[in-house]
Amino acid sequence: MKAFFDERQRAHDPKHFMANGRVSANPEQPQRIAELSRGASAANCNLIAPTDHGLGPIAEIHSPEYLTFLETIHSRWIRTEGASDEVIPNIHPDRRTASYPKSASGQAGFHQADTSCPIAAGTWQSAYWSAQTALSAADSVLAGEAAAYALCRPPGHHAFGDLAGGFCFLNNSAIAAQALLRAGRRPAILDVDVHHGNGTQGIFYQCKDVLTVSLHADPARFYPFFWGHAEERGEGEGRGYNLNLPLPRGTDDENYLAALDVALNRIRSFGADVLVLALGLDAHENDPFHGFSITTPGFARIAGAISGLDLPAVIVQEGGYLSADLGDNLTSFLNGYGK
Template identity: 75%
Template sequence: MRAFLDARQGAHDPQMFMANGQRLPNPEKPERIPVLKAGAEAAGAVFAAPRDFGMGPLAAVHSAEYLAFLQGIHSRWLRIEGAAAEVIPNIHPDRRSANYPKSAVGQAGWHQADTACPIAAGTWEAAYWSAQTALSAAEAVLAGGPAYALCRPPGHHAFADLAGGFCFLNNAGIAAEWLRAQGMRPAILDVDVHHGNGTQGIFYARSDVLTVSLHADPDRFYPFFWGAAQERGEGTGLGYNLNLPLPRGTDDADYLAALAVALARIRAFGADVVVVALGLDAHEADPFQGFRVTTGGFTRIAEAIAGLGLPLLVVQEGGYLQPALGTNLTAFLQGLG
């Protein structure tokens, strides 16, 4: 399997995030990269550096205003007397039609959904090359065979103009939109334990990209405000978004039963390529403790997805440092065959 990674993705090194009112070490660390790389190589993946597709494919998904914010906010932030080293918002608008402020503090609140997406000196560079990694893997899929994009930072919580949940650029969405522009009919299948709310938001009113997400029920799990079963799309996109929220503690058998529903929807859509937003945080030992999927369960999940018989692009999302992280990726990629 062809795989892609750029060393500059390690430039983003977030120091903290807030949970339950506490300042905690941020789990989305650069140390994830060598663990995931080793796991992919154990499955036979051969890594190459991505090529640079430029800003165009990013701007096809994200607003130019948001991209300008990501590129410039850290240097602007440091001009604030007494500012912390990382951009973390302390105020958010109550509506997206509110005034767009000139203040760096105000714009941080506008473009960052929560306190889990701190922006530091290396964040833009890392996020940019994470997106280029996804695009290069998409190009490899068009050339034949599955491909794996070791995207870090991840992307599925990033909306068109909003970062959140460790995510800045929506790598899976950028890749899917690029594939669509090449004449493909993509479906995005998100198997991260958290709902892919940014991905849903980007394509919610569209019928040319199908979005499907299996995740822990947001009634009591991040991202809380998105991911309910009744969210089916809007306008021309009505019926082109499928959410399958599952109870906390869901095991292999129940997960695979829900996955069968997801795969049936992808077949009904007539997809000719599938972008898998791969979160390994559904594992029973992941720090977020959402599901109880086993390492063997990841193999069975991958085998079921491979059963679609479609070209597959695997884009890395969550999955945090714990002893089985690399092994889980090996198990999934081996399950693809």
């Protein structure tokens, strides 16, 4: 399987993460790259540098206003007296239709959903090349590869069209799906991260051309809280083109696979001819977020079930945080795909 990664994705090195009122070390660290690279190599994947597709494919998903913000906000932020080294918002609008502020602080609140997506000097560069990695994997599949793996870091599935959140800045899975759609394909996005892909859902919520399906921990008491509930089915032309399968905390291999069957049947009903797989490895039993109890061999079984769709697939890395099992989980999944 071809695999893609760019060294510039290491530049994003966030220091802070706030949850439950406590500031701690951010878990979306560059060290994830070493573990994921190890896992990919063990599955006989050699990482290839992506091609630069420019901003055009990214701007099909994200507004120019938002892209300008991501590219310039850090340099503007640090000019403020007493500002921190990282852009972290302290105020948010009460509605998305609110007026657009001129200040760096106000724009941070408008474009950053939470405190888990701090923007530092290297963030834009890393996010840009993470998106190019996904686009290059999509190119590979369009050229005839059965599957391609994109080691995207930072991840992307919590990013909306003009809103960062949950460690995510550019929605790599959505960008890849849009590129496939532009090429005349009929893409479905299957998100198996332990957290709901709320940004991906939001981007395509009124669209009938891209099916979005997500299996995740029930958001009633789990991030992202406000999205990912079963009754969210899409709006307008997109009604019926979004499927959420929220599962109980601690869901194990067998119960996960049963829910996955429902997801795969929906993808078949859509008539997809290509798959974007938003691969979160944070469903593992030892992941720091402790959402599910998927075992390392369980990832191979999940991969085998998904490959049973017999669709060309762009596999986009989403979550999966530092533990001794992270690389092994990726190896298990990639080895299990197609078997």
